[in-house]
Amino acid sequence: MNIEQDIDFELARLRKLAFRMDAIFFIPGTNISIGLDNIVGLIPVVGDLLAALPGVWMIHRAHKLGATPGALAYMAMNVTLDTAIGAIPFIGDVFDALYNANIRNYKALERNLEKRAQNAKPVREREPLMVSMI
Template structure:
């Protein structure tokens, strides 16, 4: 595997985690999706802590992939907001269903990496015809 394949593999893992946590299925007749975050979060405190762990993992992986500090701060803020409000009975469960912090974090990471990729300068390699034999 090369670096590009490793990054693509890691991003795909993160995408799957975000979707499983926030959008595993859609509530019929609405645009509201529910995921494992919403189900596990029904258990007071322990469920909210358990639901936060994939978000923390995603932030860690984003840092390893080279996300900029502003993106990491945004991701941390989303995760903290999701956890803090998610601990409030009933209101937190409704908020979790609408806010989808993991998907927000994944999209922020993708925006950051795509922007950085677009700004990167291509590497120019001399063709073999330019090298003179000595």
């Protein structure tokens, strides 16, 4: 595998996680999605803390992939907001269903890495070294 394939593989894993957490299914007739975050978040306080763990792991993986500090801060703010407001009974559950912090974070990471790739300087290939047989 090359670096691009590794990054694509990791992004696919993070995308799958984000959509499992926020959008396993949609409420019929709406654009509102429900995921594991919403289901686990129904358990007061403990559920919201457990639902935050995949978001924290996504931030860790984003750091390993080379996301900028600004993108990481934005992702951390999303997880913090999702956890804090999600802990409020009823209002937090509605907020969780509408905000989808994990999908927001995945999309932010994808945009950030794409922008970094566009701004990267191309790597020049070196000419093979000539070895003299003297």
